[in-house]
Amino acid sequence: MKNRSEKQKQIRLWAVLVWLAVWQVGSMALGQEVLLVSPVSVLVRLGELVRTAGFWSSVGFSLLRIGGGCFLAIVVGVALAALAGRFTRVRELVAPLMLVIKAIPVASFVILVLVWVPSRNLSVVISFLIVLPVIYTNVVGGIRAADPQILEMARVFRLPAGRTVRYIYVSQVLPFFRTALSVGLGLCWKAGVAAEVIGLPKGSIGMKLHEAKIYLETPDVFAWTVTIVVVSYAFEKALLRCVDAGVRHMEKM
Amino acid sequence: MGMEIRAEGLTKTYGDVTALSGFTAVFPAGAVSCIMAPSGAGKTTLLRILMGLETPDSGSVSGLEGARLGAVFQEDRLCENLSAVSNIRLVRPSLGKAEIEEALAAVGLGAEALGRPVREFSGGMKRRVSLLRALLSDADVLLLDEPLKGLDAETKQVAARALRECGHGRTVILVTHDEAEAAAVGAVQIIQL
Numbered sequence: 526m527k528n529r530s531e532k533q534k535q536i537r538l539w540a541v542l543v544w545l546a547v548w549q550v551g552s553m554a555l556g557q558e559v560l561l562v563s564p565v566s567v568l569v570r571l572g573e574l575v576r577t578a579g580f581w582s583s584v585g586f587s588l589l590r591i592g593g594g595c596f597l598a599i600v601v602g603v604a605l606a607a608l609a610g611r612f613t614r615v616r617e618l619v620a621p622l623m624l625v626i627k628a629i630p631v632a633s634f635v636i637l638v639l640v641w642v643p644s645r646n647l648s649v650v651i652s653f654l655i656v657l658p659v660i661y662t663n664v665v666g667g668i669r670a671a672d673p674q675i676l677e678m679a680r681v682f683r684l685p686a687g688r689t690v691r692y693i694y695v696s697q698v699l700p701f702f703r704t705a706l707s708v709g710l711g712l713c714w715k716a717g718v719a720a721e722v723i724g725l726p727k728g729s730i731g732m733k734l735h736e737a738k739i740y741l742e743t744p745d746v747f748a749w750t751v752t753i754v755v756v757s758y759a760f761e762k763a764l765l766r767c768v769d770a771g772v773r774h775m776e777k778m
Numbered sequence: 779m780g781m782e783i784r785a786e787g788l789t790k791t792y793g794d795v796t797a798l799s800g801f802t803a804v805f806p807a808g809a810v811s812c813i814m815a816p817s818g819a820g821k822t823t824l825l826r827i828l829m830g831l832e833t834p835d836s837g838s839v840s841g842l843e844g845a846r847l848g849a850v851f852q853e854d855r856l857c858e859n860l861s862a863v864s865n866i867r868l869v870r871p872s873l874g875k876a877e878i879e880e881a882l883a884a885v886g887l888g889a890e891a892l893g894r895p896v897r898e899f900s901g902g903m904k905r906r907v908s909l910l911r912a913l914l915s916d917a918d919v920l921l922l923d924e925p926l927k928g929l930d931a932e933t934k935q936v937a938a939r940a941l942r943e944c945g946h947g948r949t950v951i952l953v954t955h956d957e958a959e960a961a962a963v964g965a966v967q968i969i970q971l
Contacts, residue, residue, distance in 0.1 A: 678855040681829045681847050682869045682915060692868050696859045776860060 562743045570744035571751055584756060587648065587730040591717035592760060594652030595710060601653075602660030603702075609661070610668030623658045631655070631716045635723045644724040648731070651720040652713035659709040660702070667701030668694065691775055699772055706765060714757035781845055781918060781949055782807040783828070787837035790823050797823040801837070803969050810942075810950040812960040815971030821953040822852055824971070825921050828951065848917030850925040854908040858897035862887060862907045865896060869915045881910055885936050901928050909937055913944035920945060922952040926959055938962035 545564050552563035574580040609616035631651065638650045671694055679689045721731020730749060737745035788801040798820035805811045815821050826832040828839060829849060848869070856865050863878045879892060885906045896904055909925045925941065926934045941950075942964050954960055960968050 674851070674853055674855050675857065677829075677831055678849070678851065681831070681849045681921075682917075683846065684869065688868065688871075692857060692860065692864075696857065776864070 559741050559743050562747050566744045567747040567751060571748040574745075574748055574752075580752075583728055583730050583733050584752065586726075586728045587718065587721065588756060588760070590646065590648040590726075590729075591652045591713055594649040594717065595656045595713045597649070598653045598656035598709070598713075599660055599706070602657050602705075603664055606661050606664035606668060609665050616665065619661070623661055626654055627658045631719055632723065635720045638720075639724055643726075645726040645729075647720050647724040647726060648717040648729065652717040655716040656709040656713045659712065660705045663701040663705030664698055667698035670701070671697040695772060695775055699768075703765060703768065706768065707761060710761040710764065711757065714753060714760070718753055781841050783839065783841035783919065783949060783951070785824070785828070785837070785839050788824065788827060788834045788839070789836045790820070790827065790832060790834050798827070798834070801971070805841075805949055805951055806966060807949055808947050809966040810945060810952060810963050812963070812965040812968045813951065813953045813971055814955065814957070814960065814968055816955075819971045821971055822923055825849075825923050825951070825953060828921055842919065845919045846915070846917045848912035848915040848920045850908050850912045850920075850922040852923050854901075854904040856896045856904055856907055856911070859895050861893060862891060862896055862899075862903075862910075865907055866911050866914050869911055873914060878910075878914065881914060881940070882907075885910060885940055886933055902930065902933060905929060906933070906937060909941065913940060918948060920948055920950045920952075922950065924953055924955070926954070926956075934959070935962065 548561075548564050552558070552561045552566075555561050558566060605615070605619055609619055634651060634654055635647065638647055642650055675693055675697075676689075679693055684693075718731050718734070721729040722735050723731075725732050725735055730753060734746060734749050737743075737749060783805040785801055785803050785805075788798050789796070790798040801820070801824060803811075813821050813824065823832065827834050828842065829847060830842075857868065860868065862882055863875055866878050866881075867873055867875075882888075882892070887903060887906060891899065891903060896907055899907070905925070905928050909922075912920055912922065912925070922941075926937055929937055938959065939962075941952075942962075945963070950963075952960070952963060952965070957968070
């Protein structure tokens, strides 16, 4: 709740409207839609695109792959973090791997991955590699930050491991996991679409962006960019809601 | 049914500080024993050894083998995002909601407190939940570190009665500074540390 009210305080409607007006005036002053398209033209073009089957097919294509890679990273990241939180050796073993994944630029990954997998599955691997270290690092941090006094309580009352994980670890790790999801999901869409622009898998959002660029269809570039932002935002919110609902269900006794 | 616990020659040091030195006592089965001592005399260290959270440098404890333990710690150690009922069911899931609510009501935690996570509770409310968690557990032995700390006089009386009733037949070791409190919980022996 605090975060939401802070966000509301940070982003005011009047400020958004001012920037849209600046954009509109700038575009009109320049008078060349190829260089700077107006927000009205973007809106009109977006309205046209959403009425085509190709638009939804491209959104579905990228959503399935980027979302799939992200989901896979969440599962693997949490499982690895649980092992690393329990066994120091696993933590030591995984640490250099995560460091390398975090340090390698997305462009290098894209080129390497294109050698190994077909371009249509490129964004699955890229979003997986981008989200994995974020989830892993945060969840390990959450596990290691679990309140030792509560864990002692669980030990004295001899709570079974399943109940300790479900009612103690989950709630202690949840804030870390939510932060990781929020960061990771934003990154995976940016990196996933960038990978699609480089790898050009047929039918992806990245391909559409690339086509718009080579035909100098600036309204399309902006319309697809708005689409990516909206889909990414909706994806993040939906996933966070699922997580919250899942945690509420788990904590119900 | 509680069991007799024997502590023999327990010594524990932390660096240069001796927290407990040669402590020996017998805690009779099914009765309340109180431990009294000034701050820093090693009461909490003794309880932590009995809980199995610390290993003594020397000495031994017998009678706790296989025993189910319940505890109230110096801190409340509740799961802050869970309700009072859930905190209690965490240690004993078989307990019915109605039974827990009745016990909570008996110590002054009425309906308005039930749906809220304990993080919204006052210190005194949390202490009562922490005490009830131990009392309603299926423990044979209760190890209670100042369980009535921070409660007002009236609530103390109510909580002491609950402790007497729920502690009946179990071996209870209770740390307190207050002789009246020891009497209120029906202690059969007071051990000065």
